[in-house]
Amino acid sequence: MVIDLSFESTKTHQRLLSELDLSHLTATQKASFIGRLESGFEPLFTQLYPLYGNCFDLYYHLKVLLQSFADFQKKKRPVQIKDNSEFWFESNKNVGIAVYVDLLADDLGSLIDKIPYFESLGINYLHLMPLYSAPEGNSDGGYAISDYRTVSPNLGTNKDLKDLASALHKKSIRMVLDFVFNHTSDEHRWAEAAKQGDKEFQGYYYFMDEQEASEYNQTVREIFPQIRRGSFTHYPELNSHVWTTFNSFQWDLNYSNPAVFVAVVEEMLHLILNGCDVLRLDALAFVWKEKGTVCENLPKAHNLIKAFKACLDIAAPKVVFKSEAIVHPDEVNKYIGADECTLSYNPLMMALLWESLATRQTQLLYQSLERSFQIPEHTTWINYIRCHDDIGWLWDDAISDRLGINGYGHRHFLNQFYTGQFEGAFAAGVPFQENPVNGDCRVCGTLASLAGVEKAVAQNDPVLLDHAIKRIRVLNGINFSMPGIPLLYQGDDLGVLNNDDYLADPAKEEDSRWVHRKKLTGKDFALAEDPTTPQGQIAKLIRDMIQIRKGNTIFAAQEFELITLNSGHLFAFKRRSANKTLVVVANMSEHLIQLTAPLSEHLGQDSAYNLLSNENIDLLALEKIQPLDILWLTNAE
Ligand code: GLC
Ligand code: GLC
Numbered sequence: 001m002v003i004d005l006s007f008e009s010t011k012t013h014q015r016l017l018s019e020l021d022l023s024h025l026t027a028t029q030k031a032s033f034i035g036r037l038e039s040g041f042e043p044l045f046t047q048l049y050p051l052y053g054n055c056f057d058l059y060y061h062l063k064v065l066l067q068s069f070a071d072f073q074k075k076k077r078p079v080q081i082k083d084n085s086e087f088w089f090e091s092n093k094n095v096g097i098a099v100y101v102d103l104l105a106d107d108l109g110s111l112i113d114k115i116p117y118f119e120s121l122g123i124n125y126l127h128l129m130p131l132y133s134a135p136e137g138n139s140d141g142g143y144a145i146s147d148y149r150t151v152s153p154n155l156g157t158n159k160d161l162k163d164l165a166s167a168l169h170k171k172s173i174r175m176v177l178d179f180v181f182n183h184t185s186d187e188h189r190w191a192e193a194a195k196q197g198d199k200e201f202q203g204y205y206y207f208m209d210e211q212e213a214s215e216y217n218q219t220v221r222e223i224f225p226q227i228r229r230g231s232f233t234h235y236p237e238l239n240s241h242v243w244t245t246f247n248s249f250q251w252d253l254n255y256s257n258p259a260v261f262v263a264v265v266e267e268m269l270h271l272i273l274n275g276c277d278v279l280r281l282d283a284l285a286f287v288w289k290e291k292g293t294v295c296e297n298l299p300k301a302h303n304l305i306k307a308f309k310a311c312l313d314i315a316a317p318k319v320v321f322k323s324e325a326i327v328h329p330d331e332v333n334k335y336i337g338a339d340e341c342t343l344s345y346n347p348l349m350m351a352l353l354w355e356s357l358a359t360r361q362t363q364l365l366y367q368s369l370e371r372s373f374q375i376p377e378h379t380t381w382i383n384y385i386r387c388h389d390d391i392g393w394l395w396d397d398a399i400s401d402r403l404g405i406n407g408y409g410h411r412h413f414l415n416q417f418y419t420g421q422f423e424g425a426f427a428a429g430v431p432f433q434e435n436p437v438n439g440d441c442r443v444c445g446t447l448a449s450l451a452g453v454e455k456a457v458a459q460n461d462p463v464l465l466d467h468a469i470k471r472i473r474v475l476n477g478i479n480f481s482m483p484g485i486p487l488l489y490q491g492d493d494l495g496v497l498n499n500d501d502y503l504a505d506p507a508k509e510e511d512s513r514w515v516h517r518k519k520l521t522g523k524d525f526a527l528a529e530d531p532t533t534p535q536g537q538i539a540k541l542i543r544d545m546i547q548i549r550k551g552n553t554i555f556a557a558q559e560f561e562l563i564t565l566n567s568g569h570l571f572a573f574k575r576r577s578a579n580k581t582l583v584v585v586a587n588m589s590e591h592l593i594q595l596t597a598p599l600s601e602h603l604g605q606d607s608a609y610n611l612l613s614n615e616n617i618d619l620l621a622l623e624k625i626q627p628l629d630i631l632w633l634t635n636a637e
Helices: 005-019 026-052 058-072 108-112 115-121 160-169 187-195 210-217 258-273 299-315 331-335 349-357 363-372 396-403 407-418 447-453 455-460 462-479 513-514 521-528 534-550
Strands: 096-099 125-128 147-151 174-179 184-187 232-235 240-243 250-252 277-283 320-323 343-344 381-384 430-432 442-444 487-488 559-563 570-576 581-587 605-609 615-618 629-633
Touching: 005 026, 005 058, 026 258, 026 299, 058 258, 058 299, 108 160, 125 277, 125 487, 147 160, 147 258, 147 320, 160 174, 174 258, 174 320, 184 187, 210 232, 210 240, 240 250, 258 277, 299 320, 331 343, 331 349, 331 363, 331 513, 349 363, 349 381, 349 407, 349 462, 363 396, 363 559, 396 407, 407 442, 430 513, 442 513, 447 455, 447 462, 447 534, 455 462, 455 534, 462 534, 462 581, 462 629, 521 534
Parallel strands: 096 125, 096 487, 125 174, 174 277, 277 320, 320 343, 343 381, 381 487
Antiparallel strands: 184 250, 232 240, 430 442, 559 570, 570 581, 581 629, 605 615, 605 629
């Protein structure tokens, strides 16, 4: 029998509504809640039905869920941001940074003192790396959460976080928090109860025998192969194997159990009470598992995320989701949409910018973006060059094959190139999670070290240093001008180099991502303020670009087009608004590139104004693009 979901949804909605306790709500709260439920219930029901339609107790879980939405209306939240525009993420004013509270400041209290620094840099989107209670020692940088409702005592109190949110909002800075919903730490109260043998909570995770675990292991990718082979951790005392995609102390949640969905939504609402504007959906590709599949990006993962989004729209409609899917580009794009994630990291562009700097070729970048850059209206990329994680070489191999590039060999080359094992390479990176079986590997390092500053300084070579700084300029010049929100990573705006301190810490030494997670000191800031240092030059070029971007609405233009020029070393694109055009041309090589046709045809004008160099340019006379140069050309006044 085919079920009429819309009809069933209306019926269930009405039944549930009559059973909810709304007596504690004011008339306005009640009316607004009922209104949002009216429009939001069907989307929620439609997504949950494929996941839990066979669960005999679904009605019960829905009732708990709706009651928690109603109760949420009563809760007090920190001062909200003034800018109420629905599509704020499309503005050219947006510039983000991701920081660890204790690496930029000491704790949440002292982070408030950094607000002037954010303001001077032009930041209005602040991603705070996980700050909740987590195990002592290794907690995967906070991504193993023991209690979503409590700020880590090392960083402060819940009140400190709310005060910070209010302080940020008063300065029109949005706060982004992680929603780590694929797993909890093994010290979370649910995991503790499961360890004690509580059946209810064992059902929150994946407990299984060796046979079953090895069946799953046949088809599942290893994410941290240096930590452990396979995706399970054996607990002899529990006589069980527990699903742990990442570290062994990060237990994957079992979303085939509707109680888990409801419980996690309740935790999500608590995160929102701290005053965040964006929730970063951590490791969202892994949340649904089915035997015989890769257990990544499954269709039901989308039902689940859409269900979370429907909850958000009912309970806290101003908050948006950001997708952290570091997977095949076609899969990345599937998480982006009005009914799923409004924002998404752009790992494809990130990886291929590094690829093109290494190869000095832009064909893979072009062909890949051609296929995957466009996303639905009113959704936005979060463009970045570096983040707190490793760089993975994820592109579509069908595209590299077409270009005659062997994907396996090319990834091997890039790993060698960026980890200093390739003769003549400019980069000083560190390998991450080398897989002993398939040779797979990823790369860590700061922007400055990967772009060549570290080697140039070590060799005291001014030419190499000049190139390195230009590479940073080119990367940022693309990142700040492509459609999307540019997101800096802490320390990269200061030109910070790799740091080996983590090797002396037993809780970190195995995880080379710490090489680019340095505690920022007064010295780092002082170097960046000194125009005679490489750091000072890097800091200045980034600050200048931010100012230009924020001052020109062309950086909010929706119309976008890649432009192919005559040389495979060049990368170019165009953005257009009603009365302006921006043409960006970047040279990814250390060579002077001859243009065979004037750029005027792309701008529709013979002369242009280069926003980056502040000069008018006669496009008919512009015949060469300088080594590693980038131009932001717009219509001359
Ligand atoms: C995300 C985080 C990463 C973490 C992983 C597991 O990918 O960015 O740092 O290790 O999730 O939570
Ligand atoms: C893998 C995962 C990604 C995670 C990263 C951490 O790339 O796909 O989600 O951030 O590992 O290293």
